[in-house]
Amino acid sequence: MHSPVIPPTPPSEPGLSWQHPTPDDADALARHTIRVDRAETLEHVVGADFLRWMMDQHDFDPETEWLIGVDPLGEVMAEAGAWTQITHKGGRGFVWFETSPGWEPLKPFLLSWGEAVSRRRLEATPKGASRTLRCPVEEHRNAHRAVVEEAGWTAERSFVLMTRLLESPFTPTPAPAGVEVVGWSADLDDSVRLANNAAFADHWGSLPMESEAWQDMYSRSDQFRPDLSYLAVDDGRVVSFCLIEIDEENNHLRGVREAYVNHVGTLREYRGRGVATHLIERSLQASAAVGMDRAALDVDETSHTNATEVYRRLGFSVSLRSIHYVKHP
Numbered sequence: 163m164h165s166p167v168i169p170p171t172p173p174s175e176p177g178l179s180w181q182h183p184t185p186d187d188a189d190a191l192a193r194h195t196i197r198v199d200r201a202e203t204l205e206h207v208v209g210a211d212f213l214r215w216m217m218d219q220h221d222f223d224p225e226t227e228w229l230i231g232v233d234p235l236g237e238v239m240a241e242a243g244a245w246t247q248i249t250h251k252g253g254r255g256f257v258w259f260e261t262s263p264g265w266e267p268l269k270p271f272l273l274s275w276g277e278a279v280s281r282r283r284l285e286a287t288p289k290g291a292s293r294t295l296r297c298p299v300e301e302h303r304n305a306h307r308a309v310v311e312e313a314g315w316t317a318e319r320s321f322v323l324m325t326r327l328l329e330s331p332f333t334p335t336p337a338p339a340g341v342e343v344v345g346w347s348a349d350l351d352d353s354v355r356l357a358n359n360a361a362f363a364d365h366w367g368s369l370p371m372e373s374e375a376w377q378d379m380y381s382r383s384d385q386f387r388p389d390l391s392y393l394a395v396d397d398g399r400v401v402s403f404c405l406i407e408i409d410e411e412n413n414h415l416r417g418v419r420e421a422y423v424n425h426v427g428t429l430r431e432y433r434g435r436g437v438a439t440h441l442i443e444r445s446l447q448a449s450a451a452v453g454m455d456r457a458a459l460d461v462d463e464t465s466h467t468n469a470t471e472v473y474r475r476l477g478f479s480v481s482l483r484s485i486h487y488v489k490h491p
Contacts (some may be wrong), residue, residue, distance in 0.1 A: 167285065169278040173271055178231045178239060183224050187238065188213040191230065194238035196415065197262045202303050205323055205460075205482055209411025211384065219378050221247065227279050231268065239265045242272035244280035249369045253287035254294045255280030269309045273297070277313070281491050294367060295489040300482060307485065315487035319366060320463045322470065324478035328421070328450040328457055334443035337394075338435045341401060343444065346391040351381045353400040354393060361402075361427030366462060367486075380425065385409050390421060390448045392441045394432070402428040404441035406449060421449035423459035433467070442476060460484075 172180040183191060188210040199207045208216075217224045222245050231240035239262045246255040257280055259272035277295060284293045297315055299307045311317075337343045346354070352373065359370040371379070380386055385407035394402035405425040413420050423445065428438045446457050459478065461469045470480075 167278050167282040169275050169282070170271060172229065172231070172275070173268070175231065175268070177233055178265075180229060180231055182226070183213075183217065183228050183230050183238075183241075185214045185217055187230065187232075188217075190232070190236055190238045191241065192411075194241065194260070194262055198260050199415075201263045202306070203300070203482075205300055205484055206409075207412050207415050208409070209415065211411055212409065215384060219245075220374050221245075221378070227283070229272075229275055231265070238262070240268045240272060242276040242279075244276045244283070246280050246283035247369055247375070248283070248286050249372065250288055250291070251369050252292035252294070253284045254296060254367060254369060255284055257295060257297045266305070269306070270313065273309055273313055277489070284491060293491050295491060296367065297487045298484045299487065300484050302482075307487075310487045315489055317485050318488045319486040321460055321484050321486060322463045322480045323458060323460050323482040323484070324470070324473050325420075325456050325458045325481045326446070326476065326478040328446060328454050334447055335436060335440055337440050338437050340435075341394040341396050341432070341437055343440065344393050344395055346381075346388040346393055346403075346405070348381070350393060350395070350400055351377070353395075353398075354380075354403050354405075357400040357403060357429060358425065358427050361429055364430070365465065365467075380405060383407065385422075386424075387421070390445050390452070392444045392448075394428075394437045394441060396432075401432045402437040402441055404438065404445045406445050408454070419453055419455040421445070421454040421457045423457055426459070439472065439476065446476075 191213050192210040195207055198204060228243040230238045233239050242259040244255050244257045257276035259269060259276050261268050280295055287293050297310055299310055355371055355376040362368040387406045387408050390406040392404050393400050407422050407424045426438055449457060463470055
């Protein structure tokens, strides 16, 4: 029998107290994120509203899975956390850790704390199912990556952030024959979820989404924009989808109006017919019409579906690359 995983005890650090965040800490956490971004340029900068939303997810417990170091003024100077997904197919944990400038020596502890928390959650993975720990880090953050590598993590995959300006109007290509293109609607949401699970079943590191988690992450998110999201339907079943979100806080901080292509997928038997291309173009056209300056998306750079080249043909180009480090407990 394995011994229970116990997260390491936070170090006694002068001028820093350790606690688990509550919604009252969201503004201080957001300011901490801004400090890290100004020093190191993060892929995404999240605001206080997003952080409060994250604390409210049904499968995430900030009282046990998020740790912050706070200075005497109430400012967050360090954090570590882990979001863990467990399904009948397997479990995966995403670990993150950050320090505001000047507190970098705490990074090895923070990473070890996040890893231990996720390992503990992954113990609930069904016997014989896969278990994976992931820690994504922007490629240019050499010192941050060194902490991960020194802790024994392996660089296994690269993902890229791709962006496209929306200043030039365009007309979407015609919808492929045999499918009906419709806007997202609540009555089709579970069909979208099932299409997602089927479409990504053959993708690296993917696990099926249960209904509650799906709704938390997509259709119940304040950032989700159903008016900009499109579906392809055949015989009443969703066969392809393009879901858009807009993070107003991030856009304000970045000084740009950006539509984020949060999720795109197509069932295997419908691939190669231009279905997803048409949906993306419809979403980009709609996003431009409501005043967005650009669109962005993240994609597995080595996906077997060659998605990066598909997006290049749609006018996207690589803005930033992240390395996904893994461990297999």
